[in-house]
Amino acid sequence: MSTISDVAKLSGLSKTTVSRVINNHPYVSKENKEQVLKAMKELGYTPNPAARRLRGQLTTTLGVIVPRIVNPFFSYLVNSIEQTAYNKGYQVLICQSNEDKEKELTFLNLLKTKQVDGIIMTAIENDWSVIEPFTNYGPIVLCNEYVNYADVPMIRLNQSKGAYIGVKHLIERGHQKIAYCTGGLFDEQGKDKDRNHGYQKALQEAGIVINPKWVFVNQHSIEDGKQVMKQILEMEDRPTAVFTGSDEIAGGIMIEAKEHGLIVPDDIAIIGFDDQPLAEMLDPKLTTIRQPVDQMGEKSVEVIIKRLNNPEMKMEIYEMPIELVVRKST
Amino acid sequence: MSTISDVAKLSGLSKTTVSRVINNHPYVSKENKEQVLKAMKELGYTPNPAARRLRGQLTTTLGVIVPRIVNPFFSYLVNSIEQTAYNKGYQVLICQSNEDKEKELTFLNLLKTKQVDGIIMTAIENDWSVIEPFTNYGPIVLCNEYVNYADVPMIRLNQSKGAYIGVKHLIERGHQKIAYCTGGLFDEQGKDKDRNHGYQKALQEAGIVINPKWVFVNQHSIEDGKQVMKQILEMEDRPTAVFTGSDEIAGGIMIEAKEHGLIVPDDIAIIGFDDQPLAEMLDPKLTTIRQPVDQMGEKSVEVIIKRLNNPEMKMEIYEMPIELVVRKST
DNA sequence: AATAAATATGAAACTGTTTTCATATTTATT
DNA sequence: AATAAATATGAAAACAGTTTCATATTTATT
Numbered sequence: 001m002s003t004i005s006d007v008a009k010l011s012g013l014s015k016t017t018v019s020r021v022i023n024n025h026p027y028v029s030k031e032n033k034e035q036v037l038k039a040m041k042e043l044g045y046t047p048n049p050a051a052r053r054l055r056g057q058l059t060t061t062l063g064v065i066v067p068r069i070v071n072p073f074f075s076y077l078v079n080s081i082e083q084t085a086y087n088k089g090y091q092v093l094i095c096q097s098n099e100d101k102e103k104e105l106t107f108l109n110l111l112k113t114k115q116v117d118g119i120i121m122t123a124i125e126n127d128w129s130v131i132e133p134f135t136n137y138g139p140i141v142l143c144n145e146y147v148n149y150a151d152v153p154m155i156r157l158n159q160s161k162g163a164y165i166g167v168k169h170l171i172e173r174g175h176q177k178i179a180y181c182t183g184g185l186f187d188e189q190g191k192d193k194d195r196n197h198g199y200q201k202a203l204q205e206a207g208i209v210i211n212p213k214w215v216f217v218n219q220h221s222i223e224d225g226k227q228v229m230k231q232i233l234e235m236e237d238r239p240t241a242v243f244t245g246s247d248e249i250a251g252g253i254m255i256e257a258k259e260h261g262l263i264v265p266d267d268i269a270i271i272g273f274d275d276q277p278l279a280e281m282l283d284p285k286l287t288t289i290r291q292p293v294d295q296m297g298e299k300s301v302e303v304i305i306k307r308l309n310n311p312e313m314k315m316e317i318y319e320m321p322i323e324l325v326v327r328k329s330t
Numbered sequence: 331m332s333t334i335s336d337v338a339k340l341s342g343l344s345k346t347t348v349s350r351v352i353n354n355h356p357y358v359s360k361e362n363k364e365q366v367l368k369a370m371k372e373l374g375y376t377p378n379p380a381a382r383r384l385r386g387q388l389t390t391t392l393g394v395i396v397p398r399i400v401n402p403f404f405s406y407l408v409n410s411i412e413q414t415a416y417n418k419g420y421q422v423l424i425c426q427s428n429e430d431k432e433k434e435l436t437f438l439n440l441l442k443t444k445q446v447d448g449i450i451m452t453a454i455e456n457d458w459s460v461i462e463p464f465t466n467y468g469p470i471v472l473c474n475e476y477v478n479y480a481d482v483p484m485i486r487l488n489q490s491k492g493a494y495i496g497v498k499h500l501i502e503r504g505h506q507k508i509a510y511c512t513g514g515l516f517d518e519q520g521k522d523k524d525r526n527h528g529y530q531k532a533l534q535e536a537g538i539v540i541n542p543k544w545v546f547v548n549q550h551s552i553e554d555g556k557q558v559m560k561q562i563l564e565m566e567d568r569p570t571a572v573f574t575g576s577d578e579i580a581g582g583i584m585i586e587a588k589e590h591g592l593i594v595p596d597d598i599a600i601i602g603f604d605d606q607p608l609a610e611m612l613d614p615k616l617t618t619i620r621q622p623v624d625q626m627g628e629k630s631v632e633v634i635i636k637r638l639n640n641p642e643m644k645m646e647i648y649e650m651p652i653e654l655v656v657r658k659s660t
Numbered sequence: 661a662a663t664a665a666a667t668a669t670g671a672a673a674c675t676g677t678t679t680t681c682a683t684a685t686t687t688a689t690t
Numbered sequence: 691a692a693t694a695a696a697t698a699t700g701a702a703a704a705c706a707g708t709t710t711c712a713t714a715t716t717t718a719t720t
Contacts, residue, residue, distance in 0.1 A: 004676060029699090050676075055705055112331070283613055362669085384674095384708090
């Protein structure tokens with residue numbers, strides 16, 4: 001590996017001048033600049049990032065915390081984040097928090113030791129009070145998750161609206177008995193809380209009273225969806241429609257329903273959340289709430305880089321558009 | 331952020347001794363070691379990785395090159411790699427090569443500039459001759475992809491066998507007209523070449539002649555699968571079964587077939603590759619070739635770390651088990 | 661008791677950059 | 691023509707560690 005000194009020697013100039021060329025500083029004559037560029041090319045020179053970091057701080061690396069990368073919603077988010085970051089000259093380090101507080105903390109520590117310039121959190125395991133101190137070491141932005149009193153930029157959706165338009169759609173289709181599957185617990189704060197609120201609001205407006213038996217909490221996977229359907233099948237008074245927190249749960253419900261001879265949407269209407277590719281592959285195709293995942297990833301990177309160059313800029317909330325995609329399952 | 335000098339000052343010892351404690355070198359007295367440890371804790375000191383790297387130390391970061399993270403096969407692979415790496419104290423940097431030779435090269439450069447200790451490549455865009463020089467800067471292991479003459483560890487499957495058992499299964503079910511969808515071109519080298527070989531071998535053994543019209547090359551996505559089915563529907567002499575290179579293509583084919591009123595597997599049998607969760611969600615559930623993705627990721631990390639500690643150890647080939655999972659689509 | 665080996669410690673050099681400071685040269689302004 | 695400002699350049703310091711080398715002290719061996 002050649003160093004800046006080699007380039008300096010070959011071009012007959014000082015390290016300082018070479019550094020100026022590398023960093024596009026003014027006050028380097030045309031001829032010398034060309035000399036340096038030529039020498040760099042000849043040696044196949046690349047600046048050593050470790051040395052630059054040691055001096056300047058920037059690592060051009062962003063950390064992304066996701067719960068699980070195999071969840072398509074998050075793999076699409078990481079995809080978008082990685083692409084945007086690459087175009088802006090950043091690398092992406094991933095961490096799957098995996099519902100593990102320790103692991104989340106280990107990862108946040110990378111910020112402290114300047115291994116990453118900033119961190120995009122798409123999930124939060126620890127209390128905000130334990131995360132908050134890390135903001136002293138570099139920007140943290142929240143994407144998809146949010147915390148009311150956190151003083152950091154947040155890229156989010158109007159989750160409440162998402163649930164609202166979904167449930168309203170079911171009501172407009174004539175349903176009165178509407179079940180509900182959510183990720184978190186029913187009265188938590190954050191994203192799930194908002195969705196719950198939207199669900200309640202839509203029902204309330206239509207004068208429908210919630211049947212607590214039809215509310216399923218802490219549901220995530222396809223398998224969870226299947227279990228939910230099994231429970232529904234055993235009920236005397238069954239819901240005629242179900243609003244879910246992800247396309248996967250919806251898929252699980254649909255599969256199990258079909259397994260038992262139910263017709264979707266006639267016997268039971270199903271609505272998903274996310275609009276993953278899966279939604280189009282189910283039979284019947286899934287009505288769902290589209291989350292603009294690409295936009296969210298892109299915005300998160302933009303915001304974090306902006307904060308990197310502008311550390312005084314603090315909290316800002318970016319709300320992305322959310323919409324209903326009507327297909328055949330409702 | 332406190333530095334090693336601060337720790338030295340506080341403990342009344344030299345930077346050297348502190349460094350020795352950090353790196354667990356011998357020849358530090360018990361008492362002094364304790365002093366240093368105490369001072370480190372008191373200051374909340376963490377060594378600056380940039381400085382360590384500059385001195386030619388390990389970065390405890392592994393790079394992973396995938397074509398696209400949103401492809402479930404690769405997101406599962408990354409999942410397994412990340413988990414294993416974390417347990418061994420490594421971080422994971424991801425790069426989506428995205429069929430972009432430039433991008434792959436940019437990423438390989440991280441090895442040259444010691445931003446990653448080693449790189450796991452799950453896809454190869456450039457010719458091996460351009461990748462090979464990078465092996466001088468740190469270990470590269472090939473996972474899932476492979477190159478015959480490359481002198482690096484490879485974690486692979488017997489792809490030929492995979493295709494062979496799949497096609498043979500179709501023949502045993504009574505099919506003679508078997509179409510074939512592959513990722514690469516038909517006569518390339520690497521993974522696809524092997525599968526092609528398995529396909530040919532199975533047919534040959536059964537005395538079946540390949541109809542070139544039924545061979546579809548360069549197929550990857552769900553959408554591709556749909557297009558393939560459209561082409562098949564227009565044929566006078568249609569295949570009765572199709573072997574595909576991924577569950578997604580299989581899914582696309584199945585969806586399109588059902589759209590046009592065909593019954594799977596009666597009118598057309600379909601077999602996938604990978605055994606992704608999707609395979610169980612399709613209706614009918616998809617017969618497919620299972621790739622042990624978790625094992626592959628785990629092994630890749632193990633091997634690369636072993637190479638890191640043992641640089642002289644060169645090529646080694648690890649072949650993982652592959653098996654047929656019979657469901658309802660055949 | 662004399663010598664060799666093992667243990668313990670720190671000063672200084674080194675890693676490859678960027679930044680500061682000093683200084684020389686050129687151009688613009690009065 | 692004299693002075694100020696802009697342009698151009700390099701030597702040396704700084705970043706935060708690790709490694710080399712020198713040296714002092716203990717312990718083991720003859």
